[in-house]
Amino acid sequence: MSEPSKLFKVTIDNITVEVEPGTTILMAARKIGGDVAPPTMCFYSKLKGSGGKCRTCLVEVSAGSTADPRPMPKLVASCRTNVMDGMIVKNITSERVLDARAGVVEFLLLNHPLDCPICDQAGECHLQDLGYEHGKAGTRYEFKRRTFEKEDIGPYIQLHMTRCILCYRCTYVADQLTNNRVHGVLERGDHAEISTYISKSIDSEFSGNMIDVCPVGALTDKTFRFKNRVWFTKPVDAHRDCPTCCGKVTLWQRGDDVLRVTARKDEWGEVQSYDGKPGWICNTCRFDKKHTADWVIEGPTKIDRHSVISQGHYVGLQQPKETVQAVMGGRAPKLLMDIHSVSDVNSVDISALPGPATSKTFDKKNQ
Amino acid sequence: MGRKLLLDKAHVENIRQYDVYRQNGGYRSVEKALKSMSPDAVTEEVKKSGLRGRGGAGFPTGMKWSFLAKPEGVPRYLVVNADESEPGTFKDRYLMEFIPHLLIEGMIVASFALGSTRSYIYIRGEYAWIVGILEQAIAEARQNGWLGKNILGSGFDCDIYVQRGAGAYICGEETALLESLEGKRGNPRIKPPFPAVKGLWDCPTVVNNVETISAVVPIINEGGDEYAKIGVGRSTGTKLISACGNIKKPGVYEIDMTISVEEFIYSDEYCGGIANGKRLKACIPGGSSVPILPANLLLKTAKGEKRIMNYESLSDGGFATGSMMGSGGFIVLDEDQCVVRHTYTLARFYRHESCGQCSPCREGTGWMEKILWNLESGKGKSSDIDLLWDIQRKIEGNTICPLGDAAAWPVAAAIRHFRDEFEWHVTNAAESQTRNFGLAHYANELPVAPASV
Structure with a gap:
């Protein structure tokens, strides 16, 4: 007789996967991968306590567990709901979920300026991807959008509150990576905004990671602003011996110029982990080391074929037939x-x- | 004349003072509970009474108490939710302002049952003057040995603290309340874990409404079974209703949940009828978040039965033809009121009070407000009504806390029952700026469908 299995069986969109108890529905779905994984705007697996806010990852639980197979009455946020043994989840197979998700996308875009043509995040923006994949073609909003003034928070980061979707990720970065959080959410409701405590500047050594976790173009790298569109730059993996961080980065090059340095991202758009530790990078690596001589180049970064960033990197593609x-x-x-x-x-x-x-x-x- | 359990001594002169309260039978329940009952027996008594949460959701209180996790070496807390911010609801204010000792007494008993040695009252910021009244009552109770160490020689220690909020409706949601009590921004927490497992400072916590805790006093004094005899079905005991709007006698009334809505509105003992000789058009029976009902559905259910002022009867027919008991904020609208304007006012309130944490509520409430303003000011389109319906549908149930639902329900119910009034605002835009739609057919007797066999 074999040991009784301690793993929980969970079925998501008719695909069954076994996961450790305590895993969330979202992480189980990511284990399956592909379209089964719900989109996330606020959840970030490397930031404790994140998630539950944006409501894009809502899923339908059609059976709670083997022991209690009742369905859950409401859609649940998959990022913050743990799996139970025998749970059956519907994501893209549920009309209810797709409808609610389209609603959430519409809500997120309601006050978003849609200034993608001048936004540095365009091309690697999660909100763009979300809009394309789950949104509707048009908006039904006919009113003036809410706007904010641009704000410089510290020497390296600029805040465009107008673009913010209030995912709270950057506040978790400040809480968990830096010694002292000096920014947070002020006001409430649709006039809530991220801001610093009485225009204080954010100058922690790891503050640059806020730019990496920001799903939209609200927090942008001032050393890279308007330098180039991301899809014109070539991402290259590189490393250096850094005394403060892991030193494993992606260089975004144009010719031999290093235009931008970011942490390496995994397939979910999150910072990669090394030996179970997230590969956050320090501000020195991110903002000050902008010469190829500073780095040991490892080779081209793998970019998802569907991303616009990979545009122009495939030489000799077959032209589609003129129809x-x-x-x-x-x-x-x-x-x-x-x-x-x-x-x-x-x-x-x-x-x-x-x-x-x-x-x-x-x-x-x-x- | 219904029986009064909470307000029977409310009009005794100086009942606010300890001596008078004590002479009128105050603190008997503490004596009884601490001297002759075990904590579990108190919980059992509350369970037997069938008492349901008076804050709005109507969850059985005894059951809530028995869900409280009791790990060793971890403190447990009782938090009283006095953040009564629901428009139309002012029953807790009355209790705290006039008989503060009743709440303190109930809290001591409840703390004993739950094993909470530090209990908190979280009071809304706007009730600034009540804080002093409560502090005074707590000080008097402490002086007389009802609070502090080793109360009545039972070995039970208890202290009560009052914390003022800063004027946010959202802090009436229990987890936002706990966040605020901890000194943080009042954002609702994502559940699970529920407060019964991880509440205040990550310790097991019970959050109860002021009226719920006050009702514990008569339950212990008279016994749970006696309490359960009052009322009907699962609506046991008495309920405070704060009646307001276009009625002759607005105020806080204690009812025993067997009287009909019609009697409540028209009898001289309660609201005394509609003011200024007008006719009843609509009513929100349980505080601004519950669905509004037109006069015909308010007085009779869709089955043609008389609607009674209790949990079951008010919600009879679900949201299609019913409403909810809610927090007991009874808002009456007469024939001169415009439902569109009224709905706009509520939408504006919820837009202002949304915490902004989750996207459907943050963005959706503002959107609904703007559309409703267009409709109200004669700039609406007929497609706006369907759009509103779709927006509320996408907010409801998809948010972290019930504020999203609370914002969606009034809009949904207004469109469901008063669609022709909305349409009239679109088709007669100019006229809608000069006069109201009036009573129309909203008080007409509804055809009753024959009971299906």
Whole structure:
């Protein structure tokens, strides 16, 4: 006879997985991976106490456990609900969940400025991904959006409160990584805002990690602001012998210039762990070491194929077949102007350029 | 004339003072409990009484007490929720202001049953003057040996502290209250763990309403079985109702949950009818968060039965045709009131009081307020009504704490029962700015569907 299994069996979207007792539904779903894992905006597995706030990870529990198979009446936040043995969870197989999630996405975007074209987070923004994957095409909000003034909090970080979704992650970083939290949430309701205590600056050695955990563009790296779009930069894994942190980072390069340094992210957009410890990095590594000479380069960072950041990194891709003519019964579409006759917009490899692309780069006459 | 258990001595002169309160039979329940009963026996008595939480949810109090985790070496706490901020509810204020010793007495007994040696009263910031009254009562009780070390030689120690809130509605939610009591921002906690396991300073905690704790006094004095005889079904004992709105005699009334809603509104013993000779249009029977009912559904259930002022009858028919007992804030609207404006006012309140922690409530409440303002000010579109319905549906049940539900229900019920009034605001935008929709058909007798066999 074998030992009785101490693992809990939980079925999520008809896939059964065995997990340790005390695991949350979300972490069990991440073990299965793919679309079964609910999206998270506020939960961060490396930050204790985070989660439960954004409500994007709501799931339906259709059977509580083997012992008590009653369904839970309300949708539950999967990030803060522990699994029970024999629990049956519906995520993307539940209409109720998809409907509620679309609602949450709409709520999150309600007062969001949608200034993605000028936002440094664009391309690696969780809210963008969430909007594409779970949101609706349009908004039904017809009122003025709430706005805030931009605020400099410390020498390295700028706060765009307008973009904030109040996930509270940055406050957990300050609580758990630094000695003294000097920022938090002021006011309440829809006018609640993240701010520092009487305009104090955040100057802790690990404060830069707030930028990494911020799911949107509310906290941005002042040394990288408006330098480049993330999808034009090439991420490279590198390390250095750092006395204060793990020193394992991703360099975001353009040519030989290191434009930005961040911690390495795992497939869920969270900081990677090494030997069970999260690989937070210090401000020296993040803001001051911006030369390739400071680092030992390990090689290109693996970026999810679906991410826009991987755009331009696949050379020799097969062009999709032109189908317009076939669809239109042999007629060619009437073009107002063929942009290819005046511009090289589709044939220039932007990431190969040494500097930022300008209109001249695409102008055929100048070449 | 119903029996009064809580307010029977409320009009004795100087009942606020210890000596008078004692002469009128005060602190008998403490003597009885500490001298002749075990803590478990007190809990058992409360269970027998069928007392249900008077704060709004109506959860059986005895059961709540028996859920309290009792690990060794960890203190347990009793916290009294006096953060009575629900619009329309002012019953606890009356209790604390006029017979503060009743609450103190109930707290000593409850603390004894729960093993709480430090109990707290968390009182809303706006009740600033009541803090002094309670402090005075606590000091008097301590002087006379009802608080402190080794009360009545029983070996039981107990102290009571009063903590003032800072004026946030959300701190009436029990976990937000605990956060605030700990000195933090009053954000509701994510449950589980429930306060019975991890409450104040991570210790097992029971949070009870002022009226609930006060009701423990007559239960111990007369016995749980006697208490359970008052009332009907699972609505035992007496309930304080704070009646307000367009009635002749607004105020706090103690009822024994067997009288009908009609009697409560129209009898001279209670509200005395609608003021200024107007007619009843609608009523919120349990504090601003519960669904509003039009006059016809308020006085009779959908089955055609008389609606009684108790937990079961008020919620008869679910949210489709019923409402809730809630906290007993009885708000009456006469024919001159505009339901759209009224709903807007409530939405504005919930937008202002949302803590901003979770997204559906933070963003949704503000959105609903803006749409309702458009409807009220004659700028609404007919699609706005469906949009409101969809927004409230997406808030309800998807938030951390019940404030989301509380914000969604009034809007939902107003649209459910008064949709034609909303539509009239859209179609007759200009007219809606100069006059109200009036009573319309809201008091007409409803056809009763024959009981299905």
